Amino acid sequence: xxxxxxxxxxxxxxxxxxxxxxxxxxxxxxxxxxxxxxxxxxxxxxxxxxxxxxxxxxxxxxxxxxxxxxxxxxxxxxxxxxxxxxxxxxxxxxxxxxxxxxxxxxxxxxxxxxxxxxxxxxxxxxxxxxxxxxxxxxxxxxxxxxxxxxx
Amino acid sequence: xxxxxxxxxxxxxxxxxxxxxxxxxxxxxxxxxxxxxxxxxxxxxxxxxxxxxxxxxxxxxxxxxxxxxxxxxxxxxxxxxxxxxxxxxxxxxxxxxxxxxxxxxxxxxxxxxxxxxxxxxxxxxxxxxxxxxxxxxxxxxxxxxxxxxxxxxxxxxxxxxxxxxxxxxxxxxxxxxxxxxxxxxxxxxxxxxxxxxxxxxxxxxxxxxxxxxxxxxxxxxxxxxxxxxxxxxxxxxxxxxxxxxxxxxxxxxxxxxxxxxxxxxxxxxxxxxxxxxxxxxxxxxxxxxxxxxxxxxxxxxxxxxxxxxxxxxxxxxxxxxxxxxxxxxxxxxxxxxxxxxxxxxxxxxxxxxxxxxxxxxxxxxxxxxxxxxxxxxxxxxxxxxxxxxxxxxxxxxxxxxxxxxxxxxxxxxxxxxxxxxxxxxxxxxxxxxxxxxxxxxxxxxxxxxxxxxxxxxxxxxxxxxxxxxxxxxxxxxxxxxxxxxxxxxxxxxxxxxxxxxxxxxxxxxxxxxxxxxxxxxxxxxxxxxxxxxxxxxxxxxxxxxxxxxxxxxxxxxxxxxxxxxxxxxxxxxxxxxxxxxxxxxxxxxxxxxxxxxxxxxxxxxxxxxxxxxxxxxxxxxxxxxxxxxxxxxxxxxxxxxxxxxxxxxxxxxxxxxxxxxxxxxxxxxxxxxxxxxxx
Numbered sequence: 001x002x003x004x005x006x007x008x009x010x011x012x013x014x015x016x017x018x019x020x021x022x023x024x025x026x027x028x029x030x031x032x033x034x035x036x037x038x039x040x041x042x043x044x045x046x047x048x049x050x051x052x053x054x055x056x057x058x059x060x061x062x063x064x065x066x067x068x069x070x071x072x073x074x075x076x077x078x079x080x081x082x083x084x085x086x087x088x089x090x091x092x093x094x095x096x097x098x099x100x101x102x103x104x105x106x107x108x109x110x111x112x113x114x115x116x117x118x119x120x121x122x123x124x125x126x127x128x129x130x131x132x133x134x135x136x137x138x139x140x141x142x143x144x145x146x147x148x149x150x151x
Numbered sequence: 152x153x154x155x156x157x158x159x160x161x162x163x164x165x166x167x168x169x170x171x172x173x174x175x176x177x178x179x180x181x182x183x184x185x186x187x188x189x190x191x192x193x194x195x196x197x198x199x200x201x202x203x204x205x206x207x208x209x210x211x212x213x214x215x216x217x218x219x220x221x222x223x224x225x226x227x228x229x230x231x232x233x234x235x236x237x238x239x240x241x242x243x244x245x246x247x248x249x250x251x252x253x254x255x256x257x258x259x260x261x262x263x264x265x266x267x268x269x270x271x272x273x274x275x276x277x278x279x280x281x282x283x284x285x286x287x288x289x290x291x292x293x294x295x296x297x298x299x300x301x302x303x304x305x306x307x308x309x310x311x312x313x314x315x316x317x318x319x320x321x322x323x324x325x326x327x328x329x330x331x332x333x334x335x336x337x338x339x340x341x342x343x344x345x346x347x348x349x350x351x352x353x354x355x356x357x358x359x360x361x362x363x364x365x366x367x368x369x370x371x372x373x374x375x376x377x378x379x380x381x382x383x384x385x386x387x388x389x390x391x392x393x394x395x396x397x398x399x400x401x402x403x404x405x406x407x408x409x410x411x412x413x414x415x416x417x418x419x420x421x422x423x424x425x426x427x428x429x430x431x432x433x434x435x436x437x438x439x440x441x442x443x444x445x446x447x448x449x450x451x452x453x454x455x456x457x458x459x460x461x462x463x464x465x466x467x468x469x470x471x472x473x474x475x476x477x478x479x480x481x482x483x484x485x486x487x488x489x490x491x492x493x494x495x496x497x498x499x500x501x502x503x504x505x506x507x508x509x510x511x512x513x514x515x516x517x518x519x520x521x522x523x524x525x526x527x528x529x530x531x532x533x534x535x536x537x538x539x540x541x542x543x544x545x546x547x548x549x550x551x552x553x554x555x556x557x558x559x560x561x562x563x564x565x566x567x568x569x570x571x572x573x574x575x576x577x578x579x580x581x582x583x584x585x586x587x588x589x590x591x592x593x594x595x596x597x598x599x600x601x602x603x604x605x606x607x608x609x610x611x612x613x614x615x616x617x618x619x620x621x622x623x624x625x626x627x628x629x630x631x632x633x634x635x636x637x638x639x640x641x642x643x644x645x646x647x648x649x650x651x652x653x654x655x656x657x658x659x660x661x662x663x664x665x666x667x668x669x670x671x672x673x674x675x676x677x678x679x680x681x682x683x684x685x686x687x688x689x690x691x692x693x694x695x696x697x698x699x700x701x702x703x704x705x706x707x708x709x710x711x712x713x714x715x716x717x718x719x720x721x722x723x724x725x726x727x728x729x730x731x732x733x734x735x736x737x738x739x740x741x742x743x744x745x746x747x748x749x750x751x752x753x754x755x756x757x758x759x760x761x762x763x764x765x766x767x768x769x770x771x772x773x774x775x776x777x778x779x780x781x782x783x784x785x786x787x788x789x790x791x792x793x794x795x796x797x798x799x800x801x802x803x804x805x806x807x808x809x810x811x812x813x814x815x816x817x818x819x820x821x822x823x824x825x826x827x828x829x830x
Binding site: 032035037039043092133138 | 190191192193295297298300301302303304305306307308309310311313314316322362363364367427428429430431478479480481482483510512513726727730731733734735736737738740741759760761765766767768769771772773774
């Protein structure tokens with residue numbers, strides 16, 4: 001049994017230690033907002049916050065999340081959409097939207113750390129999040145517009 | 152577009168004549184059932200807008216119901232930028248019929264109108280009504296109604312096929328062969344792994360279990376245990392143009408004029424490309440207890456074709472199979488969706504009546520989904536007094552069409568080639584005109600005098616190919632528009648002026664002029680920065696699109712900016728259209744400058760995001776989109792930008808460096824090679 005805190009709630013998970021955190025979230029806990037894109041930590045669709053740091057949950061084993069605080073895209077919207085989410089919707093900054101929950105998480109972490117990040121910093125921060133529909137520009141603009149709200 | 156008599160019955164109403172197929176009422180909302188599916192392009196929102204205006208209702212009172220085979224209209228494939236073109240007349244007709252039947256003009260209260268719609272006979276034959284009403288108001292069409300699906304996606308709610316959960320759900324995985332022509336030699340007798348059931352049928356291997364981690368662990372051990380016989384069947388990936396030009400092929404001739412001796416000839420090429428959607432293909436299937444019938448949830452572009460293909464593959468009557476659409480990540484053409492649906496069906500049959508959620512791996516998504524074919528072409532033209540007078544275009548490609556049921560009787564589903572007694576997938580073929588596959592946009596819109604357009608559809612299929620966004624148009628426009636720039640240089644003409652001198656269609660001229668004006672065409676640029684233009688009318692029937700690219704060719708090639716001018720006809724949702732155009736241009740920038748499927752004679756080695764990289768955020772160009780105002784028929788938006796983007800980038804590189812790169816991908820390596828070839 002592994003204990004961890006997910007979106008503010010302590011949970012005990014009965015899965016082997018090497019189970020990917022993403023599988024724990026999606027299958028064991030029913031939190032499907034973190035998406036499976038590659039299973040190799042290379043696309044960013046499954047990004048979550050682990051003790052405040054953005055990580056790919058698909059190649060984070062459960063043992064690594066033991067006694068840690070995990071925040072998923074659902075958790076960021078717990079008190080209503082967070083500023084990044086609001087801004088993405090306002091800018092209609094998605095097409096298929098499969099990559100977007102990972103981007104929400106990564107961008108939220110960026111603005112926590114760098115509230116005044118510029119366009120280049122946003123793009124660099126999202127370097128590990130792939131978008132295949134070509135919505136990059138709108139997403140960067142939406143994240144920049146979320147700055148004023150978060151600061 | 153305020154009033155318009157319905158002159159003819161739209162094709163999709165003719166095919167789906169019952170009122171109740173299109174319109175029902177539930178919970179005080181008018182439900183409009185559609186056969187087009189959400190692929191990430193925002194079509195459900197556009198259809199909501201069309202339906203609201205057609206019915207004379209505000210959009211909040213209209214609910215779009217997603218496609219399924221057991222109810223709602225069969226609107227064929229969601230493909231080819233045809234969804235608005237085909238749906239607008241149908242929804243307008245249905246809306247006019249509903250307003251006429253419900254005597255909408257008499258009602259004051261909207262609830263009365265909705266109640267009257269609820270009372271209409273669902274069996275009413277729409278084709279026999281003599282609908283003469285107007286086209287309805289234009290209140291919602293033409294506005295930027297926000298996407299209906301984005302809140303779920305941005306907030307991380309269940310939305311995608313992988314998020315479906317049903318009681319008793321099991322997870323499934325398939326172990327694909329390690330190479331295209333491999334067959335299973337051996338799996339240890341009594342192979343077992345904790346928590347899973349093995350499903351084996353010939354070379355088709357799968358595992359099903361209650362817990363996803365058990366299933367993934369089992370797949371890994373099964374992968375180590377299985378022994379395959381592999382064969383070298385692939386051509387050399389550095390010599391694809393030679394292979395294409397010498398392989399067996401079918402001849403397709405479009406224009407066959409006598410073409411005078413040319414003053415310039417050049418050859419171009421593109422490699423195989425992957426759809427590379429962010430989500431791997433996925434499906435859920437559930438059989439009845441007695442395994443007599445199955446229901447499938449799939450992100451297919453054509454659920455009715457899929458249904459027929461599954462039934463044919465399993466020797467069932469079509470009534471034994473039903474399919475409903477469920478969204479997945481962006482779909483850019485015929486990917487693994489249908490194959491995954493069949494995989495799920497096979498796995499679920501072994502554990503009936505429990506539902507099985509099947510997902511492909513990333514590697515399988517890239518290597519087993521159909522690829523966009525490698526292509527090559529040769530163009531010759533004669534220049535007389537600065538004008539083109541004679542044009543010959545010859546293109547070689549595997550086919551662009553292998554969707555389920557396309558190739559005479561074969562279901563065309565991947566696992567049908569792997570199960571015991573299965574038959575290999577037939578080669579993709581090329582649809583004939585007017586839209587074509589390999590020959591799509593092979594015939595330029597310019598006045599070029601006598602022309603000869605020839606296609607060779609390669610019938611050998613060492614690698615599986617099918618339709619990817621814009622089909623042959625991406626490559627043909629890259630080639631022809633690059634060549635037009637080469638001719639312009641021969642003529643000593645500016646590329647924009649040269650194009651305008653050969654274009655008579657005013658809508659074509661307008662987008663070229665607009666892109667040039669908005670991009671600052673002709674103004675000075677820094678050293679090693681260049682501008683280039685590309686233009687096409689998609690399929691020569693659809694949207695007009697001109698793009699100016701600005702590139703910086705330093706140590707790395709960087710596409711800094713794309714200026715897009717497009718005439719899409721009537722636009723239902725301008726913001727959505729901009730998103731589609733801009734996305735199409737950015738995706739094509741990735742295809743043009745980075746992407747290439749690699750393989751040796753046996754295996755495809757591009758199988759993850761490191762070996763098949765795509766454009767990332769720091770490299771994404773700025774895109775400015777300019778739409779031409781139009782109330783003409785809608786022409787679609789999703790596929791018109793790809794070809795012009797590729798050509799604009801190639802022409803901009805030439806403007807920046809003076810070198811002509813004719814082989815994609817257009818990366819630093821290709822630029823160096825082109826410089827070496829010219830010096």
